[in-house]
Amino acid sequence: MKELNRLFENNKKWVLEKTRENPDFYTSLSNSQDPQYLWIGCSDSRVPANQIVGLEAGELFVHRNIGNLFVHSDINCLSVLDYAVNVLKVKHVILCGHYECGAVKAAMEKPGKGIVDHWLCHIRDLFLQHKDELFSIENLKKRQHRLVELNVVQQVYNICHTPIVQNAWLMQRPLCVHGWIYDLHTGFLKDLNLCFSSASQVENLYHV
Numbered sequence: 001m002k003e004l005n006r007l008f009e010n011n012k013k014w015v016l017e018k019t020r021e022n023p024d025f026y027t028s029l030s031n032s033q034d035p036q037y038l039w040i041g042c043s044d045s046r047v048p049a050n051q052i053v054g055l056e057a058g059e060l061f062v063h064r065n066i067g068n069l070f071v072h073s074d075i076n077c078l079s080v081l082d083y084a085v086n087v088l089k090v091k092h093v094i095l096c097g098h099y100e101c102g103a104v105k106a107a108m109e110k111p112g113k114g115i116v117d118h119w120l121c122h123i124r125d126l127f128l129q130h131k132d133e134l135f136s137i138e139n140l141k142k143r144q145h146r147l148v149e150l151n152v153v154q155q156v157y158n159i160c161h162t163p164i165v166q167n168a169w170l171m172q173r174p175l176c177v178h179g180w181i182y183d184l185h186t187g188f189l190k191d192l193n194l195c196f197s198s199a200s201q202v203e204n205l206y207h208v
């Protein structure tokens with residue numbers, strides 16, 4: 001319990017700090033939220049979304065799962081995207097992967113981790129899809145890093161292909177989908193320079 005008490009102590013400190021800076025901090029946040037960004041990232045404890053980009057409570061709408069995947073049939077991430085785009089009207093969707101991702105590493109090995117193996121199949125499929133390029137990279141670390149990048153690219157495409165994003169673009173709403181990587185070794189973000197902001201950048205077949 002001592003360990004959990006520490007969390008409550010931290011919470012008290014946070015409340016004091018915030019109300020000292022702005023006595024209305026919690027009152028105004030309790031009324032509404034107006035985030036401009038949706039962050040979709042990995043559940044990894046080393047990749048804390050708000051801290052990485054220096055945003056306060058109320059400024060970033062967040063969805064995290066193992067391997068930062070956006071799966072077409074996942075009602076959880078679809079609901080998050082729909083709510084963020086159509087209700088909160090965020091202007092940017094950021095799909096952020098990270099180097100040293102345990103999900104990517106595990107997907108390059110044989111299954112044997114239990115239920116999570118089903119989820120990791122999405123990355124394993126991607127690994128096999130790009131196996132020629134990936135096996136041409138001899139250094140294992142570099143090969144893993146490349147799969148981290150390819151995974152971000154694929155998930156960005158998956159987001160762009162949803163009718164949610166396609167409809168927003170059809171209605172001429174400003175909405176950019178970005179692919180980033182967080183480098184655990186340095187703390188810096190890397191922009192993969194994937195920035196999709198219109199249907200013309202995506203295959204015709206996905207247009208609504």
Ligand code: CO
Pocket residue numbers: 042043044066067068098100101102103104
């Ligand atoms: Co990860």
